[in-house]
Amino acid sequence: MDVTHSTLISAEKIANRISEMGKEITKVYEGEPVTVICVLKGAFIFAADLIRSLDLPVKVEFIGVSSYQGTKSTGHVRITNDLSYDVAGKNVLLVEDIIDSGKTIDYLTKLIGVRGPKSLKICTFLSKPDCHDMTDRINFIGFEIEDRFVVGYGLDLDGRYRELPYLAELKSL
Numbered sequence: 001m002d003v004t005h006s007t008l009i010s011a012e013k014i015a016n017r018i019s020e021m022g023k024e025i026t027k028v029y030e031g032e033p034v035t036v037i038c039v040l041k042g043a044f045i046f047a048a049d050l051i052r053s054l055d056l057p058v059k060v061e062f063i064g065v066s067s068y069q070g071t072k073s074t075g076h077v078r079i080t081n082d083l084s085y086d087v088a089g090k091n092v093l094l095v096e097d098i099i100d101s102g103k104t105i106d107y108l109t110k111l112i113g114v115r116g117p118k119s120l121k122i123c124t125f126l127s128k129p130d131c132h133d134m135t136d137r138i139n140f141i142g143f144e145i146e147d148r149f150v151v152g153y154g155l156d157l158d159g160r161y162r163e164l165p166y167l168a169e170l171k172s173l
């Protein structure tokens with residue numbers, strides 16, 4: 001597919017919003033230690049910036065999941081890399097790149113919930129509220145966007161465009 005892209009959210013807007021989110025999250029945890037679980041691969045850039053905006057004792061863990069092929073979700077969530085750390089008794093903050101159908105985050109909250117964390121909260125860089133009914137269950141949302149396929153700032157199309165410092169919308173030529 002030949003594609004071009006246009007900026008949807010600039011690097012500056014992203015940085016400003018993450019700084020606000022950092023303050024909000026810092027306030028909610030009131031100095032308690034937090035285990036941030038970065039959902040690979042898409043959330044790696046967001047999580048890297050987010051943890052540096054937190055004023056809390058933080059540990060970072062990674063979990064790998066895969067459900068997309070091209071611009072379509074397969075609807076089947078697969079763990080590609082499980083946690084190497086026991087989260088029982090920890091305050092867990094799941095950090096996602098985007099919540100689209102909500103299937104991935106629903107699967108992950110169940111998977112991690114049964115491991116006995118002290119608390120489990122969800123933070124996502126982006127949400128497509130028209131595509132899921134999870135909004136009440138998401139604790140921290142960076143930006144709500146319309147139902148369109150976006151790339152950049154960690155998000156990919158078949159592995160490409162993750163390195164863009166801004167969020168972009170792809171357009172077919």
Ligand code: IMP
Pocket residue numbers: 042067068073096097098099100101102103104105148149150151155156157
């Ligand atoms: P869900 O399970 O449908 O909520 O999809 C979640 C996962 O699909 C995200 O973690 C992303 O990796 C991927 N995804 C959903 N929408 C987009 C998009 O617009 N661009 C890139 N990846 C997306």
Ligand code: MG
Pocket residue numbers: 039040041042043097098
């Ligand atoms: Mg993802």
